Amino acid sequence: MAHKSDIQIAREAKKRPIQEIGEKLGISSDDLLPYGHDKAKVSQSFINSVQDRPDGKLILVTAINPTPAGEGKTTTTVGLGDGLNRIGKKAAVCIREASLGPNFGMKGGAAGGGYAQIVPMEEMNLHFTGDFHAITSAHSLLSAMIDNHIYWGNELEIDTRRVVWRRVVDMNDRALRQITTSLGGVANGFPREAGFDITVASEVMAILCLAKNLTDLQERLGNMIVAYRRDKSPVFARDIKADGAMTVLLKDAMQPNLVQTLENNPAFVHGGPFANIAHGCNSVIATTTALKLADYVVTEAGFGADLGAEKFMNIKCRKAGLAPSAVVVVATVRAMKMNGGVAKADLGAENVDAVKSGCANLGRHIENVKSFGVPVVVAINHFITDTDAEVQAVKDYVASQGAEAVLSRHWELGSEGSADLATKVVEVIEKGEAAFAxxxxxxxxxxxxxxxxxxxxxxxxxxxxxxxxxxxLKEWEDQGYGNLPVCMAKTQYSFTTDPERRGAPTGFDIPVREVRLSAGAGFVVAICGEIMTMPGLPRVPSAESIRLNADGDVEGLF
Known part of the structure; x- marks a missing residue:
């Protein structure tokens, strides 16, 4: 049987009006700000009104180091959310928004897959409710105001060689990594070197995802360091007087977006920092709101557990006072085989030995997550080519690591295929063994x-x-920033800084190339090895095959 593409499945979805999805969580239509029929923002006044309610249980979905075979973290997050609802639990899903850069580059979309997807898939992968555009605009306003301040006499005595605020655009554009601005004579200002990052790497994005409310947002925006004077003293965004206008631009973007899964269960899609260069989690406001409205909230953190889960625990949970009750680590038989040295072209053939030798990567992630005091369940995201012997090899390995692996078939069967996983996760949570730190x-x-x-x-x-x-680092400590957590920027493909070193390597160092202070977001970024804050497009970008068909539908997003 030919399997339908993700976009075909998404297009055939029987979506319910967004007001009905809101009702499932007790949000009245007056408290939803609709963007069309199938997306809405949840009003700040409603969010404020539910703060005294108890919190539901938080479940984090993370994964092994990603391989080109794809592990299906979002797909599993969505599938588990649907599975929990299927077994009679009140559950919501919280994921990040997709960045246009990777959609038109390598990835082609980020809304789950198969019968475990969030819809409307095309809008979510494109402009959605405009949050990323608002972040780009707020960031650009500050950029413009800094150069304008320097142009009109530089009252703050900014050292133009020490402007640390880079520009951003939500596209993979390597030509912009390092640029020269203000060329063309006196009327255009003073020439200096500058550069662009991708919007998801902006400190404004990190702040939007960590701020508790608009007051907190404005304070954090004001705390961002944009430049230094000759005496090395910092110049803040509030000194440029940009924090008020930036908050105005972000007013709507701050409110979480409510959409639905293919099975009409509620999903919050909000924020989207990359996990290899930023902290890679859904917004605090979306997660904390969901916890007030549902008994179980399933959220994901980007890339492997060495990046996403570590930052979720050490940055997001620490700052927002959250504590996960369980963690699901997603693995696939195919990825185990790749970690075991099998080429992508040969993944279809049974190879139990390769599965076994590739499990070391998974084992290390299990051990790491447990070190935070949280119980782990492994979800084996099922592919049609997996054989029983291969699946059993993973189950046996995970059992030897003191955890349990459950085969989940949500991609193929929706919640029917993830009910076992949901049951196991609830069972683990109800044991009450989580002691997060x-x-x-x-x-x-x-x-x-x-x-x-x-x-x-x-x-x-x-x-x-x-x-x-x-x-x-010592200087920042002296300035009072020593209590901040650190956000590691490194390759997502390996525990090391070498993307080619798979598995569970030992006997290596982590070179820290530079450190950046995100004083507004509230963390110090350590840039390790060769990591880009502005990706490039591949030789054949996904954009080449994205188009409208004769019916006006989008083709090529997947």
């Missing part, structure tokens, strides 16, 4: 925090930082 205390020095993640999570021998970086 971040793996380092606030008081630890910044260099030690970086080293703790490098040694405990990546299993490196150490994080290598030269004297200049250590002096910079």
């Amino acid at each position: 971040p793996i380092y205390p606030d008081e630890m020095s910044l260099a030690d925090k970086i080293n703790t993640i490098a040694t405990k999570i990546y299993r490196a021998d150490e994080a290598v930082m030269d004297g200049k970086i250590r002096a910079q």
Whole structure:
């Protein structure tokens, strides 16, 4: 039987009006701000009104280090949400919004797959409710105001060689990584070097995803460091007087978006920082709101557990006072085989030995997640080519690691295929064994925090930082930033900084190339190895095959 493409399945979805989805969570239509018939924002006044309610249980979905075979983290998040509703639980899903850059680059979309998808799929992968455009605009306003301040006499005495605020655009455009601005004479200002990051790497994105409300948002925006003076003292966004106008631009973007799964269950899609360069989680406001409205909330963190889950625990949960009750680590037989050295072209053939040798990566992630004091369930995201012997090999391995693996067939069967996984997750949560704690205390020095993640999570021998970086960290500590968590920017493909080193390597160092202070978001970024904050497009970008068909429907998003 030929399987339908994700976009065909999404197009055939029997969507319900968004007001009906809101009703499932007790949100009246007056408290929904509709964007068309199938998307809405939840009003801030409604969010404020439910703050005294108890919280539901939070479930994090994470994965092994990604392989080109694809692990299906979002698909599993959606499938588990539907599965929990199927077994009679009141559950909601919280995921991130998709960035246009990767959609037109490698990825082609990020709304789940098969019969475990969030709809409307095309809008979610394109402009959606305009949140990313608002973030880009707010970021650009600040960029313009900084250069304008310098042009009109530079009252703040900004050292133009030390403007650290880069520009952003929501597209993969390597030509913009390093640029020169203000060329063309006196009327255009003072020439200087600058550069662009992708919107999802903007500190404004991180702030939107970590802010509790609009007041908190404006304060954090004001706290962003945009430049330094000659005496190295920082210049803040509030000194440029941009924080008020930026908050105005972000007013609607701050409100979480409500959409639905293919099975008409509620899903919040809000925020979208990348997990390899930022903290990679759905917004705090969406997650905390969902916890007030549902008994179980399933959320995902980007890429492998070494990045997404670590940042979810050490940054998001620490800052928002959240504590997950269980973590689901997604793995596939195909990815185990790739970790075991099988080429992508040969993944279809049974190879139990390769599955076994590839399990080491999964084992390390299980151990790491447990180190946060949270129980783990492994979801084997089923592919049609998986054989019983291969699936059993993964189950046996996970059992040897003191956890349990459940085969989940949500891609193919929707909630019918994920009911077993949902039942197991509820069973684990009801044992009440979660005793969540971040793996380092606030008081630890910044260099030690970086080293703790490098040694405990990546299993490196150490994080290598030269004297200049250590002096910079020390300076920030002296300025009162020492209690911030760290956000590691490194490749998602490996525990190391070498994307080719799969499995569970040991005997390596983590080189820290530079550190950046995100004083508004509230973390210090450590850039490790060769990591790009502005991706490029591949030789054959997805954009080449995205088009409208004769009926005006989108083709090529997947």
